[in-house]
Amino acid sequence: MSKFAAELLNADIVREIDATGRQAVGRPSIDLALNPGTFLMIGAHITIGRVEIVLTDSLMTIFESDHFEFDLEIKVDDLIANLAGKIDALIAKSGFQRSRFRGVGLTVPGAVDDDGRVNLFSVFSQWSNIAFADLLEEQLNLPVTLEHNAAAIALAESRFGAGRDKERVLYVYMGGGIGAGITYSRERSNSLRRCRQVELGHIVVNPHGAHCRCGKDGCLETLFSEGPLLKSLGCPSVPEEGLIKALMQTDIWLARYEHFLQILATSSILLLPDMIVLGGHFGTAPDAFFKKLERDLTPRVTVPQHRAQLSVVRTSYLDEAGAVGAACAGLEQFIYGDPLLAHGRSRQGRESRGG
Known part of the structure; x- marks a missing residue:
């Protein structure tokens, strides 16, 4: 077994799976599979007057969900505070350690900048240039990536649907x-x-x-x-x-x-x-x-x-599609993407590099 594979096993990132019946010449191989419960993800979708939240494993299996309504006249800071409180409560309800959650995928119905930080404009709410990712990171102390809602659902269909x-x-x-x-x-x-x-x-x-x-x-x-x-x-x-x-x-x-x-x-x-x-x-x-x-x-x-x-x-996702897409955007960014690029796309990552 390679040193790298051993490190992954020791960290519980992968697990051995049954290879019964496979015949090979030479040293026996060991089959490994991703342990989906090691790294967890939060997905949150802000839409017209409603926020949907899901907690998933790294294979997009939902194990907790919640939602809440909000007035369209709400101040953005108050909306983010409400969202952060709901996420904190959902993590506590899940029973998992907070350190297991690698970050948050957040989606909105409007244009998003290429860095995945700012909602440039939304025709539904008249929001413009709202730094949702930074605001939510400050509340949760977890990395956040922002994505357009339909683009994120497309990603979920492509990766898991x-x-x-x-x-x-x-x-x-x-x-x-x-x-x-x-x-x-x-x-x-x-x-x-x-x-x-x-x-x-x-x-x-x-x-x-x-x-x-x-x-x-x-x-x-x-x-x-x-x-x-x-x-x-x-x-x-x-x-x-x-x-x-x-x-x-x-x-x-x-x-x-x-x-x-x-x-x-x-x-x-x-x-x-x-x-x-x-x-x-x-x-x-x-x-x-x-x-x-x-x-x-x-x-x-x-x-x-x-x-x-x-x-x-x-579609594969009739229910909570926006939040599912958000979780997938988070998985792509913080688990399956290039680690260096992913780190740089969060506020913490940019600041650690002096960006």
Whole structure:
């Protein structure tokens, strides 16, 4: 056994697994597997008036979760203090030593700087240039990385979900808006950030259409997101059968669907995903929706080899998707990423290097 493997075993980072039945010439080999309970992660997702929190092991198994509501007029410092208190209480409830938690992945519905520290802007809250990562680190004394919510869920789908054997995964979410993110395999990415937000919902489909909260007119979101679709249905809340299924039974469906289909096709040509994963209200859509979308999308993809491999699937994460994505961003940053780069992306790491 190598010295390095012995050190990993002694630190309880890996464990030996049964290799019964394997025959080999020479010195017997020892099979090792990651011990998922050695390093733990915290994921927290801040969305419109609600925060979701999960505690996971290093293979993304959730063992504790919580959430709380907040007023949109709350001061950011108060929100962070509430979040830190909830995280402290959840760690205590878990029974694990605090030292087992390697950090916090935090996600927000808005643009994030390349260092994973600052929420540059959010159309939901009008937040701008909020250093969420620094603020939460000060409260918790744990390293924090910040990521766009849909980009982080794309990462979770790519690493642990439906797209774990794919090189490029595009995740699209329908809720109060249309969010999207794309993730690349380690082999395809030359930077620490392997996921990026995609402003798919703010592509203009009708320049003379309704005014969008982003400031433009006629964005996809103004026609194909929860609010405008419920208004078209004449429903105050999401129907019991799900938003997509209810819409598919109406006359307005085909026109709205066509807008979404065209934007998805254009995005596929530009981004070349191997798989498109649909979440939010798409996640509860009937199988017929996915079959039709894949059938209609394929002829619009112009690259033959891409057309042959592209698939459209349902999300693996219907519940707590934002917090799950946040945890995955933390795992990627503080456990599976390059240790030197990961250290530099936390405030403590930058300060230790004089950055």
